[in-house]
Amino acid sequence: MAEITMREAISQALWEEMERDERVFIMGEEVGLWGGTYAVTRGFYDHFGAERVRDTPIAEGVIVGAANGAAMAGLRPVAELMTINFAFLAMDQIVNGSAKLRAMFGGQFTVPIVIRAVGGGGRQLGSTHSQTPDVVFAHFPGMKVIAPATPYDAKGLLKAAIRTEDPVMFIEHATMYQTKGEVPEGDYLEPIGVSKVQREGTDVTIVTYSKGLQLSLQAAEQLAADGIEAQIIDLRSLRPLDLGPAIESLKRTNRAVVVEEGWRSYGVGAEVASRLYEQAFDYFDAPVKRVAQVEVPLPYNRELEQMALPQVGDIVKAVQEVL
């Protein structure tokens, strides 16, 4: 298996799906001539042409709205939002459109849209360009929300997202495009809504996703040096949310830490902890610890920004506290 970057894995998924299915097309800001602001669609415009790699005006409402309409009419749009922060400008189309149109009209049609959005902090872009609001989108029944942490999952899950009849928010992390991992060549699908054990361990269960996986793996290495073995569960999708493997793990470890990059309040940690308590309360030897972003708009200053974002040390500390 070849080792490629997250960027290449996402690019491969898009390319292969466009080769496979004429109905698949890409639309968004700078996806065409520019080649994508994160270079994910570089070379696509020349190969697939302007009809299938469509540059749009800077107008997120109509980007998602027109993609919704095209999806209702039988195409498979992949609408790219340059950053997830701009999704707020398209929030009505996502929340009142993508998530609801099928149900509201009694299932007369499907809305097979994929909204690719880049999120995450840590690049000194100031508070409006650095958010990790993934849970916001996972709040709405009707959406599927995927946020992969490895190139392997990114490719397999994006291909599955393009093929599902349901609307998908596919969230990529801005600081992970260079992350490398083994990815098979050619076609494979990963199931949406199935979490995955990314590291075996028996002492503590860490539940996380996206950038949190990288941090958790590093924390686990440090902990291993002290003889503590963490089992790490990667949620991979926030809706549907699969906690089966997390509960299985908890039954052995009796301790859990949830790691996310977004803010703590009403976050992934809150949801995961609640469900674990509801479904496996008797197995706990200590309360769940949540590692999350400090509750401030992310500042520009590098040191301050890093202080607000969850760090490897925070995870190590949280694990030590639940042991």
Add this chain to the structure above:
Amino acid sequence: MAEADVALKALDEKEMLRLYHEMVLIRRLEEESARLYQQGKIGGFLHLYIGQEAVASGLLSVRRPEDRVITAYRDHGVAIASGIEAKYVVAELLGKATGSAKGRGGSMHLADVDLNFWGGHAIVGAHLPLAAGMAMADKYRGDSGVTICMFGDGATNIGYFHEALNLSMVWDLPVLWVCENNQYGMGTSVERASAVEEIRQKAEGYQMPNSRVNGMNVLEVRSAAEETLGYVRENGTPYFLEVITYRYQGHSIGDPERYRERDEVDQWREDDPIGIFRAHLMDAGNFTADELKQEEELVDREVEEAVEFAESSPDPPPEALFEDIYAEE
């Protein structure tokens, strides 16, 4: 009127009678809906199309099956003119399993995609981007249909309107944008909400060809629709049609007494689209009052049957609560 007379001559009697039937059906159905609402059988909001019948009927009388129709929440008349049978409309208003959206949508979300009627959308302006995307899909596949997107004057002040009109020009999308200017966005008049009173001027900002038509005369609307749909079809690019209409006074849902007094077509006002068409049909000598009366009686029976069908239909079963949200697990 000269133009309308020409249009009238061009229509055969059967089509004229069909148009009359449809407009009266829309009116009667709305009056019946108001009554059902008063009885507490319809929940939520109820936006009546009374006074605007000539717009949907005229416009959609010349659409082809491959042309998509999409509109805002004042959608009962558009649904009928798109071909949905009255009984499925009433059943949806009553929230029944037999409704056009299985009781999931209600008054604001009628649709039948097999008839190429795509709703019924309740967020002001939000369906304009959908229309752009649908037209894009048709063009992408090389299909010949055009998309007819109807909306009120109030929707032309929201961002979606401008984003969608702009995109339709930049991408050359076959959309007929139809503004039903009924003079008011809820309680706020056009001049108090819009920088320009002549809504079509907004299309000028996008170099989009545009025109205005009297929406109280079904034949004038029909002529304009033929011409403008022809333009969109031929060029594969958008056109903006402003239709001047107004909400018919005295037929609000809070006015049941008035409804009871107005059970005769004869009482319809002279400036009412049905009254205008009726006078036209009789003046032109094609139809007698008796013939039109017969047609109205057919409508009455149709509405009666529709209500019967809806009232005797089952509610959705409890398990329907979880249906149709996702297409796949």
